[in-house]
Amino acid sequence: MNIKELENQSVVLLGKSRAFVQEEFISLMKYHKIEVLKDVDESVDFIVEGRMLTPYEQNSMASLYEKGKYTFVTVDELENALAKELNADMLLMSLKLSHDKERLKAFIENSMISDELFFKLMKMYEWGREDFFENDENRDVSAAFISRFYENIEQNHNVQYATTGFFHLVSQAKSSALLGAISELEPMSYHPKIVAAIAMSPYCDEALQEKLYKQGEEFISEALSFNVHLKTSFVEEFLEDKELGKNVARSLNLDDTLFSQCKKFASSLAQNESLTLSMQEELLSLENDEVNLGLAWNEKLAEPIILELIQKADEKLRQELYENSVMPEELLAKAYKEGLFLSSLAKNENTPVEILYQLQLDSRYERAVKTNAAFGKHIQSENIGWLV
Numbered sequence: 001m002n003i004k005e006l007e008n009q010s011v012v013l014l015g016k017s018r019a020f021v022q023e024e025f026i027s028l029m030k031y032h033k034i035e036v037l038k039d040v041d042e043s044v045d046f047i048v049e050g051r052m053l054t055p056y057e058q059n060s061m062a063s064l065y066e067k068g069k070y071t072f073v074t075v076d077e078l079e080n081a082l083a084k085e086l087n088a089d090m091l092l093m094s095l096k097l098s099h100d101k102e103r104l105k106a107f108i109e110n111s112m113i114s115d116e117l118f119f120k121l122m123k124m125y126e127w128g129r130e131d132f133f134e135n136d137e138n139r140d141v142s143a144a145f146i147s148r149f150y151e152n153i154e155q156n157h158n159v160q161y162a163t164t165g166f167f168h169l170v171s172q173a174k175s176s177a178l179l180g181a182i183s184e185l186e187p188m189s190y191h192p193k194i195v196a197a198i199a200m201s202p203y204c205d206e207a208l209q210e211k212l213y214k215q216g217e218e219f220i221s222e223a224l225s226f227n228v229h230l231k232t233s234f235v236e237e238f239l240e241d242k243e244l245g246k247n248v249a250r251s252l253n254l255d256d257t258l259f260s261q262c263k264k265f266a267s268s269l270a271q272n273e274s275l276t277l278s279m280q281e282e283l284l285s286l287e288n289d290e291v292n293l294g295l296a297w298n299e300k301l302a303e304p305i306i307l308e309l310i311q312k313a314d315e316k317l318r319q320e321l322y323e324n325s326v327m328p329e330e331l332l333a334k335a336y337k338e339g340l341f342l343s344s345l346a347k348n349e350n351t352p353v354e355i356l357y358q359l360q361l362d363s364r365y366e367r368a369v370k371t372n373a374a375f376g377k378h379i380q381s382e383n384i385g386w387l388v
Contacts, residue, residue, distance in 0.1 A: 001073060003032050003081040010035040010043045014057040015050025019079040019112045024103070028082050040064065050075040083112035092120060101126070105137060109144040118148065119181045127186040132163055138187070142166075145185075149178060163191065170197045176205040183212065192219055199223035206231045228253040228274075235261065254279070270294025277302045284308060289317070296320040303328065319343075325350040325374075349374035 013036050017025035029036050047070045064070055095104050108121050125141055132142040146165035147153050151172050159165040173179050179198050188195055198204055199212050200223045209231050212220050225238050225247035238244035249265035252258055254274045262269045267290040270283050280302055283291050295301060296309060296317050309321055322335055322344035332351050335341050345351045346359045346368035360369035369375055
């Protein structure tokens, strides 16, 4: 609905407001020249159905419905319309001047305001140098933040009251704005692992990478080195460092130029899942045992490379290769028939399920099969429990 439809009119609110505290709701309605009455009189055309109706109000609602002369709107519809018309600059200035922490918290907990306004409000909130859930106010604000952005919160509602909720948000986030807002929360100083997760996220854009890097923390540089979309200047800097360079070579989303830059870390580069077939062929041509082992671990290995590696006499190399879920099912089945690399087959998520059933009957491979994610998923889908 459009809030202008109600300007210069009177409405009756049955029950209570939801997103806005009652006082704020009345104030906003007054700002839009809408009078909120407690009882129906001749000036009323609109009835607002709020939350927590008393038995008396429920009876009144039924009676007013029967008369058929009023327009009914839900408080959610009305509050959503009010939220769209908020003057953000005026609100922020008002909150800044008043230092009204309760009012600020009420707006933060309001799910109907825009994300842009929400992020600005969060910058105003003072955590008192305490952690997310260290006091009641911080707990409420943290819960509001998590529940606002957490996917499928209704299926995991308790997560909003745990620091792990922020970890989950980072893993779910597909917005650099959200990641940046999380990184700026004062209690993040207590949680370097969450900051590191932000730095590693593929949705951490170059501006946020730069901002995090300027904190000067060694753990942030290490985390950034795993970012698949690492800023070019950081790529060049990190490749000068042995450990960071290995991470970059293994993680970066490659093009021909980046591939050439990373060649000095060839064994790590071989594990990079963005390698094209021609890049894999070039690495294979080096005929280096460590590079070949890196290729054997690569879960995006091309079949022509698999077929070449499998012919090599290196037993450890072949064992790792048969453990890689990229291995075609027919090659895994062939190895099983020949009694080869059964321990690797038991761990491989691409091993045909009927073979895994057979392997789990052997005490030597039973544990590996039971910890095989693909087999566990199959058992759950069939709902048949573990065979003993």
